[in-house]
Amino acid sequence: MLENYLPILIFIIVGVLVGVIPQVLGWFIAPQRPDSEKLSPFECGFEAFEDSRMKFDVRYYLVAILFIIFDLEIAFLFPWAVVLREIGMFGFVAMMLFLGILVIGFIYEWKKGALEWE
Amino acid sequence: MLTNMWNWFPGWSQTVIIDLGLIIVIVLPLMLGVAYLTYAERKIIGYMQMRIGPNRVGPRDWLQPIADALKLLLKEIIVPTNSNKFLFLLAPVLAIGPALAAWAVIPFSDTLVLANIDASLLFILALTSMGVYGIIIAGWAANSKYPFLGAMRSAAQMVAYEIAMGFALVGVLMAAGSLNLREIGLAQAGNISDWYLWPLLPLFVVYFISGVAETNRAPFDVAEGESEIVGFHLEYSGMSFAMFFLAEYANMILIATLASIMFLGAWHPPFDVAPFTWIPGLGWLAVKVCLMLFFMLWFRATFPRYRYDQIMRLGWKVFIPVTLVWIVVIGGAIFLSPWGDVFH
Amino acid sequence: MGFEQILFYFFAGVLLFAATMVITIRNPVKSALFLVLAFFNAAALWILLEAEFLAIVLVLVYVGAVMVLFLFVVMMLDINLVKLREGFGEYLPYGGLVAVLLVIELVVVLNSPQFGLGEMPDPVGQAADYSNTRELGRLLYTTYVYPFEIAALLLLVAIIAAITLTMRKRKDTRYQNPAQQMSVQAKDRLRVVKMPAERKG
Secondary structure: OHHHOHHHHHHHHHHHHHHHHHHHHHHHHOOOOOOHHHHOOOOOOOOOOOOOOOOOOOHHHHHHHHHHHHHHHHHHHHHHHHHHHHHHHHHHHHHHHHHHHHHHHHHHHHHHOOOOOO | OHHHHHHHOOHHHHHHHHHHHHHHHHHHHHHHHHHHHHHHHHHHHHHHOOOOOOOOOOHHHOOHHHHHHHHHHOOOOOOOOOOOHHHHHHHHHHHHHHHHHHHHHOEOOOOOEOOOOOOHHHHHHHHHHOHHHHHHHHHHHOOOHHHHHHHHHHHHHHHHHHHHHHHHHHHHHHHHOOOOHHHHHHOOOOOHHHOOOOOOHHHHHHHHHHHHHHOOOOOOOHHHOOOOOOOOOOOOOHHHHHHHHHHHHHHHHHHHHHHHHHHOOOOOOOOOOHHHHOOOHHHHHHHHHHHHHHHHHHHHHHOOOOOHHHHHHHHHHHHHHHHHHHHHHHHHHHHOOOOHHHHO | OOHHHHHHHHHHHHHHHHHHHHHHOOOHHHHHHHHHHHHHHHHHHHHHOOOHHHHHHHHHHHHHHHHHHHHHHHHHOOOOHHHHHHOHHHHHHHHHHHHHHHHHHHHHHHHOOOOOOOOOOOOOOOOOOOOHHHHHHHHHOOOOHHHHHHHHHHHHHHHHHHHHHHOOOOOOOOOOOHHHHHOOOHHHHOOOOOOOOOOOO
């Protein structure tokens, strides 16, 4: 099994190198003429007048939390889908119960307006 | 003499060298594909809008992508003041790395697959979920308002559609009974009627649209919509910007390839009879991938941009329920209905 | 030393380095990113153990989802770095105590006659076509179906808790209801009134 993972490891290293090498090349080949106006952050032509790292709507956290929960659901669904024919009706009903419980949560989200983006 | 030199290398390094060669055989055509996808995009959208598109560099402008790459190479890489320099330059690497590494497990035909791991589909899902880091870090490291806002929006959009995508994949797994992309492809052997496109049509639609949203492409490109807000890569220039560009297009090709493998019968010809079987499997896969890519470009030329709340609504409130219902339908079909053997 | 062992020591070394950086580096965002690196190396170690499914799910769930939330939080809360580091020396003895206890426990477990390294046979290497996911699936939804359903309940509790903790209805927002927009009829918006033509003079 492990021999199959060696090419993946090499591919990840190659992928990182493909990201690094052009930037290094660009750093050396391209001109470097910085000035303070060029390097200032973009602000529609104004001087930046506020710290750019601002507080955000709590909604983004909620989306991220719900994402984790649904991602876990997917992690549970994957092995189930693969062995569905072997575990038969029992496994199918077990997953339907699992999904049923989570659909209750989904309906709760929906009714509470957690999925609303106003 | 050459074989003597070759035998001089220790066993494991021989494997590494061969793998490296194969990886280059995958990555170089991919890069070329990305370059000419940008060309095709401009030409196709040009013709759709009754324009000619680029036509200056070389015969029929065939050299335009090369000229673009050279231009980007010669442009200054601007690192804004107050930015976090290391993370600022790391973000493009985090965007392109996973986008390329996912190709390690893609089967190009029945036999052409670099790393035939059992859980290849899960591996791709895990790697594409890492693409979000490039975006978040790019937006944060620049220390500038618009990129930060754009990055947060892009990230929230990507995670929402990743769920829909994952659920859509569950349907494919149920039908094929395997996580291995090669086996998923093999399960669709035969004619066009054996493709998963038909029994899994809603999932195909959800998967493909989610794929477009995942790659932040039009009509879900709020992150770079000129009229809305400028995107997470606003402060990037030169080669650093090119890396994001490369990652986006490599991801587009990846999504198109996955859709072809999982729903459009992979490398199988549409009809298992003589004139169709003359073309090798790799050729058929390429044709299907080009078709999918053409649809993506067509979307961009046709649809107006979605508003952000509409994007989130579509992902959470339409796609997730549709996929959940269809998972139950497939399960019911496998166990209860007389058509259960649609899925072999 | 085989190639596999070299890889093991490499990944383990990076893992330890990343874990140390998580707690020592100043910038919280960088600290979170080192945690990502640590998870990634842990996944690589699990793959060396041939726990394919768990390794990839570790990347999918922890790197792809949990750490995204962490990053959202540390990026968007203005964390005062100086304040955060004030208690470092104060907590050091407690932390050290826990660490020492953990080390003692590990040593006891590894040396004990019940679970010692000598007692447990080396796992057999699996064939190239062995499916880790399939094995897991066969057990999880049959033998361990009860814990599996409990997991669903835990996730349900997590959904409800997350919503009750973070949902704040904002009064000042205005938004459109697309369904209402779609179903609007011309006669709801526009009234055609019949009037006699007016004559001049």
